[in-house]
Amino acid sequence: MGEDVLVVDRLKITHEGFMNLSELHLMVTEWFSQQGYDWIEFMNQEINRESGRDIVWLFKPSKTISNDYYKGVISFRLHGVDINDATVKVDGRTVTVDHGHIKIVISAYLRLNTWGKVSSNIFTWVLSWLRDQFFGADVTAEQKKLMSDGVDDLVYRIKSYLNMFREY
Numbered sequence: 305m306g307e308d309v310l311v312v313d314r315l316k317i318t319h320e321g322f323m324n325l326s327e328l329h330l331m332v333t334e335w336f337s338q339q340g341y342d343w344i345e346f347m348n349q350e351i352n353r354e355s356g357r358d359i360v361w362l363f364k365p366s367k368t369i370s371n372d373y374y375k376g377v378i379s380f381r382l383h384g385v386d387i388n389d390a391t392v393k394v395d396g397r398t399v400t401v402d403h404g405h406i407k408i409v410i411s412a413y414l415r416l417n418t419w420g421k422v423s424s425n426i427f428t429w430v431l432s433w434l435r436d437q438f439f440g441a442d443v444t445a446e447q448k449k450l451m452s453d454g455v456d457d458l459v460y461r462i463k464s465y466l467n468m469f470r471e472y
Contacts, residue, residue, distance in 0.1 A: 311451045312412040319466045320405040341365035359384035375415040376451045382408045
């Protein structure tokens with residue numbers, strides 16, 4: 305297997321108040337789909353408690369960037385606590401939304417030599433390491449920058465979406 309290069313390390317977003325989790329889920333999945341990521345949903349769990357629902361989402365979409373060498377992976381984890389249904393009036397009509405506390409943690413990393421084809425023996429492994437460290441460092445830095453910009457765009461969209469609900 306290849307080497308993982310950390311791009312974004314546990315970026316956290318917290319929100320307490322009104323939100324619509326189904327629309328948030330749809331927005332996040334559409335963003336990953338538009339960016340060309342292959343969708344992997346490891347966990348989508350909801351636990352009903354007396355104080356409200358606890359929700360856990362864990363997504364790890366990945367995107368092959370070049371042939372078999374670079375692969376971008378984003379880990380998206382949402383943990384919602386005490387999520388209850390609430391009704392609010394918007395422009396004279398009643399809308400049902402969710403109310404509670406959520407925490408989102410996003411990490412991103414770049415996987416080099418994804419299929420292990422280059423490092424099948426020690427000689428090719430040394431050559432691939434030299435390529436990654438010295439000759440291909442500018443390409444790796446460019447891919448890291450693209451992934452970082454993508455995560456920044458996703459975080460901006462999530463924060464903009466959650467700020468929409470601050471008016472209630």
